[in-house]
Amino acid sequence: MLPDKVALSKLLCALYDAAGDSSLWSVFLRELAHVTRGNQSGILLHDLKRGEHSVSLQWGIDPASARLYQEYYGMRDLWMQKATPHIYAGWLATSEEICPLEELVRSEFYNDYLQPNEMAHAMWGVIENSPARIINIGIYRDLRKRPFRGGDLNLLRFLAPHLDRAFRLHLQLSELKTRADNLQNAIDMVATGIILLGSNSRIIHMNHAAAKLLAEDNGLIALQGRLHAERTTETATLHNLIAQAQDTSRGKGVGPAGAISISRRTRPALQVLIAPVRNIDLDAACPVYAIAFVTDPSQKVRPTADILQTLYGLTPAECRVTLLLGDDYAPPAIAGLIGVSRNTLKTQLTNIYRKTGTSRQSQVVRLVVQLASTAPKR
Numbered sequence: 001m002l003p004d005k006v007a008l009s010k011l012l013c014a015l016y017d018a019a020g021d022s023s024l025w026s027v028f029l030r031e032l033a034h035v036t037r038g039n040q041s042g043i044l045l046h047d048l049k050r051g052e053h054s055v056s057l058q059w060g061i062d063p064a065s066a067r068l069y070q071e072y073y074g075m076r077d078l079w080m081q082k083a084t085p086h087i088y089a090g091w092l093a094t095s096e097e098i099c100p101l102e103e104l105v106r107s108e109f110y111n112d113y114l115q116p117n118e119m120a121h122a123m124w125g126v127i128e129n130s131p132a133r134i135i136n137i138g139i140y141r142d143l144r145k146r147p148f149r150g151g152d153l154n155l156l157r158f159l160a161p162h163l164d165r166a167f168r169l170h171l172q173l174s175e176l177k178t179r180a181d182n183l184q185n186a187i188d189m190v191a192t193g194i195i196l197l198g199s200n201s202r203i204i205h206m207n208h209a210a211a212k213l214l215a216e217d218n219g220l221i222a223l224q225g226r227l228h229a230e231r232t233t234e235t236a237t238l239h240n241l242i243a244q245a246q247d248t249s250r251g252k253g254v255g256p257a258g259a260i261s262i263s264r265r266t267r268p269a270l271q272v273l274i275a276p277v278r279n280i281d282l283d284a285a286c287p288v289y290a291i292a293f294v295t296d297p298s299q300k301v302r303p304t305a306d307i308l309q310t311l312y313g314l315t316p317a318e319c320r321v322t323l324l325l326g327d328d329y330a331p332p333a334i335a336g337l338i339g340v341s342r343n344t345l346k347t348q349l350t351n352i353y354r355k356t357g358t359s360r361q362s363q364v365v366r367l368v369v370q371l372a373s374t375a376p377k378r
Contacts, residue, residue: 002154003035009251011035013278015162016249019169020279022057029059036148036155038139039118042066043127043167046080046134049357053077056135065117073113078104079122087136089129089164092156094148095122101147118142125156127167132357132367137163161256162248165275169291173280183280193294196277198286201226201242210294219264220272220294227292229262238262241274245290248276257290271295303371311371312355321348325361326368 002008014028025043033041040060046053053074055066074080082098095104101120104110114120119140128135137156141148173183184205187194193210195203202225206214214222221228227242229235237260247253257276261269273293280288305319314322317338324334335345358364 001151002158005254007035008158008254009248011159012162012248012254012276013251015159015166016169016276016278019166020173020277022170022174024279025057025170026059029057032137033059033139036123036139036152037141037145039142039145040140041138043135043137046074046136047132048134049132049355051075053080060140062117065113068113073109076107076109076113078107078109083124084134087126087129087134089126090160091124091126091129092153092160093124094150094153096147121145121147123148123152123156125153125160125163127163130366130370131359131363135167158254161258162276165256169275169277191299193292193296195227195292195294196280196288197227197242197246197290197292198288199246201228201239202286203227204286204288210292213270213294213296218266219262220270230265231263234260234262238272238274242290242292245274245276249278249289268297271297303368307371314352314355318348318352318355321345322352322356322364322368325352325364328365331361 011031014031018025018028029041042055042058042061045056054070055061058066079095079098120143121141122138124136124138126134126136187207190207191209193213195206195210198204203222213220219230221230229238241257241260244253244255245257248255257274259273262272263269275291277288277291305316308314308319308322320338321334331345331349335342353359356367358367
């Protein structure tokens with residue numbers, strides 16, 4: 001059974017506060033543990049490419065224990081070992097479903113790590129699952145409390161779309177804030193359209209990419225300072241999503257908002273994702289309650305070679321091949337375009353797959369698209 005609406009609203013406000021201010025994740029995780037009668041909670045990052053595991057954000061977990069998990073026990077996490085083959089984005093489970101306590105207590109992971117930290121029962125929700133990494137949220141109880149059961153997962157099931165939105169916002173805003181002294185300058189460097197919205201769909205700020213799309217007056221438009229679609233039915237849906245995000249941001253609702261396709265007279269429809277947001281008050285008189293990410297499918301957006309080199313250690317030649325793969329060129333065509341033999345290209349592909357933690361072109365395409373969403377404008 002879910003908590004009442006007041007408790008859910010308080011939890012969601014804490015979550016979206018954390019998305020805007022990373023120092024507040026402990027507040028959300030504390031509230032989550034309290035609502036679920038847990039002793040600790042945390043967000044774990046499993047880097048599948050490097051075989052590294054870490055407690056990225058936490059409440060109630062001793063920092064020294066979190067370091068031990070990263071240095072040693074993450075590789076011996078029996079729960080993770082048993083769960084990994086079954087995991088997908090949105091996956092939910094209790095520890096008893098993955099590994100019965102009778103089996104767990106015979107492991108080094110339990111006796112030397114979990115037991116000293118008073119962790120015996122857990123439940124998890126997967127926020128992200130990609131070939132390169134898994135990000136999950138976990139809540140833990142000690143032996144004095146009963147194990148988590150199927151009904152306990154209902155809260156994580158409810159939170160799933162919110163966690164997805166909030167954690168993506170957290171990653172994007174954290175990256176943006178490292179690129180410029182203030183958020184307004186930072187979002188102008190991003191190739192994806194970003195629109196910050198206040199009450200009644202009013203536009204508070206937009207980056208250059210969004211301004212360019214609105215200036216085309218084709219599908220998505222600004223009318224009297226508010227965000228609209230040309231089609232009346234789409235405007236109604238768009239405003240409903242923005243209102244839902246606004247209510248959640250203000251603690252008056254519990255909806256995650258969502259995505260909508262905005263039709264255009266020419267070219268493919270724009271894809272617009274609306275999410276609640278807090279702690280982004282560019283103007284004290286006009287607080288921001290929602291954020292819109294606008295993607296134009298007809299606009300090829302690519303990450304820079306610098307990003308690929310920094311994140312994955314690709315050589316300049318491998319970056320060029322990766323970007324062509326992302327443009328849906330088949331390997332034989334790439335060999336012809338860049339003037340190398342098929343054997344040379346095969347070697348480059350092997351290196352790209354190994355370094356990026358992928359195994360086929362479709363996974364590389366998805367990786368390029370994901371990186372492109374925060375690529376700086378060129």
